[in-house]
Amino acid sequence: MSDGTDLEWARTREVLEGERERTLAAVRALDRDREGIVESARLSAVDDEHDPEGATLGFERAHVEALLAAARRRLDDLDRALERLVAGTYGVCTSCGGPVGAGRLAARPAAALCIACA
Numbered sequence: 001m002s003d004g005t006d007l008e009w010a011r012t013r014e015v016l017e018g019e020r021e022r023t024l025a026a027v028r029a030l031d032r033d034r035e036g037i038v039e040s041a042r043l044s045a046v047d048d049e050h051d052p053e054g055a056t057l058g059f060e061r062a063h064v065e066a067l068l069a070a071a072r073r074r075l076d077d078l079d080r081a082l083e084r085l086v087a088g089t090y091g092v093c094t095s096c097g098g099p100v101g102a103g104r105l106a107a108r109p110a111a112a113l114c115i116a117c118a
């Protein structure tokens with residue numbers, strides 16, 4: 001491995017770990033939001049079972065849970081990308097084995113598939 005490749009490898013790991021850190025923070029924040037909504041729903045249910053606010057809270061909860069699921073998937077993607085980086089298969093499409101492409105990786109560092117397979 002040349003010095004240039006080592007440098008690229010280290011930079012890629014830095015990008016992926018930075019993304020992972022931010023995504024983990026987002027997961028934690030969304031988790032707190034969800035707990036807040038669940039608690040509000042519980043309190044309003046005590047006040048009045050037919051409180052119209054209950055529907056809004058249900059909607060908010062579904063929204064936060066969707067965001068949470070997306071953030072968790074992203075965290076998984078980043079973990080797998082880091083594993084591929086360590087294994088030396090980062091940037092190789094996990095479906096066809098072709099190159100994912102530098103431009104695509106720059107835009108989506110955790111991309112596992114080339115544009116044709118995505």
Ligand SMILES: [Zn+2]
Binds near residue numbers: 093094097114116117
């Ligand atoms: Zn492919």
